[in-house]
Amino acid sequence: xxxxxxxxxxxxxxxxxxxxxxxxxxxxxxxxxxxxxxxxxxxxxxxxxxxxxxxxxxxxxxxxxxxxxxxxxxxxxxxxxxxxxxxxxxxxxxxxxxxxxxxxxxxxxxxxxxxxxxxxxxxxxxxxxxxxxxxxxxxxxxxxxxxxxxxxxxxxxxxxxxxxxxxxxxx
Amino acid sequence: xxxxxxxxxxxxxxxxxxxxxxxxxxxxxxxxxxxxxxxxxxxxxxxxxxxxxxxxxxxxxxxxxxxxxxxxxxxxxxxxxxxxxxxxxxxxxxxxxxxxxxxxxxxxxxxxxxxxxxxxxxxxxxxxxxxxxxxxxxxxxxxxxxxxxxxxxxxxxxxxxxxxxxxxxxxxxxxxxxxxxxxxxxxxxxxxxxxxxxxxxxxxxxxxxxxxxxxxxxxxxxxxxxxxxxxxxxxxxxxxxxxxxxxxxxxxxxxxxxxxxxxxxxxxxxxxxxxxxxxxxxxxxxxxxxxxxxxxxxxxxxxxxxxxxxxxxxxxxxxxxxxxxxxxxxxxxxxxxxxxxxxxxxxxxxxxxxxxxxxxxxxxxxxxxxxxxxxxxxxxxxxxxxxxxxxxxxxxxxxxxxxxxxxxxxxxxxxxxxxxxxxxxxxxxx
Numbered sequence: 001x002x003x004x005x006x007x008x009x010x011x012x013x014x015x016x017x018x019x020x021x022x023x024x025x026x027x028x029x030x031x032x033x034x035x036x037x038x039x040x041x042x043x044x045x046x047x048x049x050x051x052x053x054x055x056x057x058x059x060x061x062x063x064x065x066x067x068x069x070x071x072x073x074x075x076x077x078x079x080x081x082x083x084x085x086x087x088x089x090x091x092x093x094x095x096x097x098x099x100x101x102x103x104x105x106x107x108x109x110x111x112x113x114x115x116x117x118x119x120x121x122x123x124x125x126x127x128x129x130x131x132x133x134x135x136x137x138x139x140x141x142x143x144x145x146x147x148x149x150x151x152x153x154x155x156x157x158x159x160x161x162x163x164x165x166x167x168x169x170x171x
Numbered sequence: 172x173x174x175x176x177x178x179x180x181x182x183x184x185x186x187x188x189x190x191x192x193x194x195x196x197x198x199x200x201x202x203x204x205x206x207x208x209x210x211x212x213x214x215x216x217x218x219x220x221x222x223x224x225x226x227x228x229x230x231x232x233x234x235x236x237x238x239x240x241x242x243x244x245x246x247x248x249x250x251x252x253x254x255x256x257x258x259x260x261x262x263x264x265x266x267x268x269x270x271x272x273x274x275x276x277x278x279x280x281x282x283x284x285x286x287x288x289x290x291x292x293x294x295x296x297x298x299x300x301x302x303x304x305x306x307x308x309x310x311x312x313x314x315x316x317x318x319x320x321x322x323x324x325x326x327x328x329x330x331x332x333x334x335x336x337x338x339x340x341x342x343x344x345x346x347x348x349x350x351x352x353x354x355x356x357x358x359x360x361x362x363x364x365x366x367x368x369x370x371x372x373x374x375x376x377x378x379x380x381x382x383x384x385x386x387x388x389x390x391x392x393x394x395x396x397x398x399x400x401x402x403x404x405x406x407x408x409x410x411x412x413x414x415x416x417x418x419x420x421x422x423x424x425x426x427x428x429x430x431x432x433x434x435x436x437x438x439x440x441x442x443x444x445x446x447x448x449x450x451x452x453x454x455x456x457x458x459x460x461x462x463x464x465x466x467x468x469x470x471x472x473x474x475x476x477x478x479x480x481x482x483x484x485x486x487x488x489x490x491x492x493x494x495x496x497x498x499x500x501x502x503x504x505x506x507x508x509x510x511x512x513x514x515x516x517x518x519x520x521x522x523x524x525x526x527x528x529x530x531x532x533x534x535x536x537x538x539x540x541x542x543x544x545x546x547x548x549x550x551x552x553x554x555x556x557x558x559x560x561x562x563x564x565x566x567x568x569x570x571x572x573x574x575x576x577x578x579x580x581x582x583x584x585x586x587x588x589x590x591x592x593x594x595x596x597x598x599x600x601x
Contacts, residue, residue, distance in 0.1 A: 026231065026234075028213070028216060028228070055327075055328070056234070057231065057234030057327040057328055058233075059234040061278065061282075061309070062316055064309055064310075064316070065317065113295060117295050120299065121298055121302060142213070144216055
């Protein structure tokens with residue numbers, strides 16, 4: 001992915017879909033918190049009113065407070081899938097099992113379980129597209145800092161998410 | 172004969188494998204438990220930081236318990252600097268903690284306990300047969316989140332609660348709206364009590380328990396208190412918590428164990444009710460009676476029922492607090508001024524899983540020099556081991572397929588921070 005600097009200002013939105021962007025992870029466990037660091041960056045970009053940017057901590061079920069007929073949910077989390085540190089995965093929730101990737105989590109309810117439960121309970125999510133943006137972690141240990149490779153991947157993750165919501169980057 | 176039972180937990184922290192029970196000649200030879208908590212474990216994250224940077228970091232130890240961590244952290248800093256907060260701040264902080272209690276108990280009961288007791292492998296499986304009940308559980312969790320969002324500014328990891336007070340105060344309209352939602356939540360919590368009353372509680376882990384919980388001088392049941400009460404009759408000031416939680420290295424376990432007079436003790440909802448049952452009132456008191464809870468219970472599987480009672484209690488108490496705030500009127504107070512000084516302070520709160528202690532020392536400039544956080548899970552470890560030993564002795568003739576899930580039920584009843592982990596069980600035969 002490119003090395004363009006982070007777009008911290010502006011952004012012209014072309015999205016017409018209600019979208020929730022949810023970061024999940026624990027900031028005290030190094031790369032485990034990368035999803036929340038991405039949310040920090042996204043929070044500095046003006047978002048259209050139909051896009052919610054949510055810091056879920058390590059409780060993805062807290063999404064229940066943000067389910068206002070979303071047509072798309074984007075979850076950002078650390079995902080161990082055997083790649084290189086900082087590698088970015090774009091996963092369709094419905095394809096997770098067939099791809100054999102399990103999102104391992106020290107969270108109370110695993111992220112994939114939380115999504116499955118929400119989808120089962122809330123009919124409003126039946127036609128909702130659910131995308132998981134995973135970042136391969138390097139160091140998961142007591143630390144409030146990201147490893148270098150993971151930190152460097154954030155700009156690309158942010159760009160990928162802006163593309164997901166059809167939000168054009170500032171010139 | 173079962174040789175080894177491994178309760179793995181899927182944990183992202185390398186080197187921490189969960190709970191392993193090794194059995195020899197029909198008895199538990201050793202129990203190894205790995206958790207990434209313990210005395211001064213979190214200290215490296217905050218040492219050298221300014222006093223006002225500590226709570227925003229350490230509240231993130233747990234998303235589900237973030238309100239309790241926030242309150243305990245702020246209280247520890249305030250006690251170190253000799254700051255006394257207003258009664259309005261105390262009420263708002265208490266309301267925040269009740270939001271966390273409602274959220275956590277609802278999540279534990281509906282996503283972990285009820286599926287366990289009804290023989291469903293997961294909440295998702297339960298939801299396919301009982302969608303209305305699971306949805307109600309999630310709505311109760313949402314109520315807890317909403318309280319925290321209204322008072323703390325965010326559903327998790329409060330930004331409004333600060334040292335000496337609150338940065339932003341809720342409006343009268345917000346409190347009235349919250350009160351309406353609590354009315355609905357009370358009805359749902361009573362339905363929860365009905366559901367839990369129908370669950371058969373086995374007695375295979377029954378054995379004598381010592382309970383510990385915070386004790387307040389007030390007339391009512393509380394999640395706050397200046398003293399630690401034990402079911403042995405002992406009472407200590409919270410500043411003496413280290414003597415209670417003194418952790419000892421035990422030969423047969425990876426984890427250090429908290430022991431009182433060399434005996435394990437239990438903290439959590441059942442401990443709170445065992446020590447303060449006469450202080451419950453209203454619907455919570457009725458729920459306690461309905462679920463058969465008393466101070467004499469020695470079966471930790473009733474901790475789940477105790478959580479259902481506390482769900483009712485926290486909703487009723489939240490309504491009371493809102494009434495008190497509305498009657499007095501929200502005062503536009505600014506947080507108390509902080510004058511740094513060298514000192515040490517302890518903050519203690521009853522978190523959903525039990526008593527939580529934060530203890531900090533600062534230099535004269537307000538830089539943190541030492542930090543100690545003792546979580547409820549760390550205190551419960553020795554008691555979990557005791558209950559696992561008793562359970563294995565009572566169930567040793569059962570096939571591994573039924574023994575392992577029962578041991579998981581014991582661990583899960585404590586609602587430990589590793590509860591997410593105890594899904595996978597491996598039993599090896601010689």
